[in-house]
Amino acid sequence: MVKSPRRKASKKDIILQKAAAMFREKGFAATSMRDLAESVGIEAASLYNHIRSKNEILEAICFNVANRFNENMEAIEAGNGNSIQKIETLLRFHIRQMVENYEEVYVSDREWKHLEEPYLSNFQNQRRNYRKRFAAIIENGIQKNEIKKIDASTAVLIILHAVSGIESWHRSKEKINGEELENNMVVIMTDGLRKTI
Amino acid sequence: MVKSPRRKASKKDIILQKAAAMFREKGFAATSMRDLAESVGIEAASLYNHIRSKNEILEAICFNVANRFNENMEAIEAGNGNSIQKIETLLRFHIRQMVENYEEVYVSDREWKHLEEPYLSNFQNQRRNYRKRFAAIIENGIQKNEIKKIDASTAVLIILHAVSGIESWHRSKEKINGEELENNMVVIMTDGLRKTI
DNA sequence: CCTACCGATCGGTAGG
């Protein structure tokens, strides 16, 4: 799903994919290598022919996701459009990532605390950097009078966390349509709840 | 902090408080009873004179929080005010709980998956019920033409998750003032980002 | 509240 097309999923890919599903469901610490091995269909010891350690799996998941978001941020920064349009594009990207790829994204968002140094610091820095760049877009919009005078960091916080809550949806029976969800969120975030007309 | 005044904090209270801090920091599964005992200042075996099991601690934290939120919801449902006012009151309650009591609230929000049956189902039911009641307030506002026609469940999702992200704030050096944070969030959620005048 | 200890399970390795 995340991998480039044409290439077949290797055993390592399968392990990462199953691991993301289990880490999301039970959490990193509560998932044992024996659990994971069973879901892959091999013995626990055999996992170590494909990965070096349990932590390496988490690193692969977290940095895969981080790279994807960073690339998208660069594209948006370089693109045209006013600040509201940029925020809308970012918002739609986040939502789509959450819907299409939600196990990886969810794990990266909630389980990164279990990374070990130096990966932990590296990841935290990337996170901080991403939020700053997001806030800079909002601040730019405020200066240009496209966005009302709110605290940019608070707005970033709200947007990022609002989107990361999509999981509760994803598994609901209603199975809200992805596009409809996107549009609803965009309206609420950009225009608020209150009826103005 | 949560306890009724006048009564001194018992050893059990101290254990629950330290546990909330550690569960938030490292996660439930990654916190050992030996870790917890050390932070309380006794041996691991001695914890069991005050609590029955590790899971009982999590139960106490989660249901304490759930009860507080349910009581507040009842008060708001029974009170007067239009739908926007009710939502604003709910929002402010959530934010305040998160700021003043955030270790307990955070743990209840992120670690409840580690509850065991029958507590797990009980907690999930209360959660679902709470969200339905929140959505009902929004739907009522839509009918009365106070709120624009958005999907009420999506709005609840956004609001609840936006607020639960406050933790990243709480520990930031900026130490944003609680009241200022509240006002910023209320404006963004009710009026959106776009400048309308 | 402590010392001493239990069986179970953990992440990971040796050797083939």
Add this chain to the structure above:
DNA sequence: CCTACCGATCGGTAGG
């Protein structure tokens, strides 16, 4: 990729 196994650590109990 498996069998066999390691030392460490886990939640929890017995007995005082």
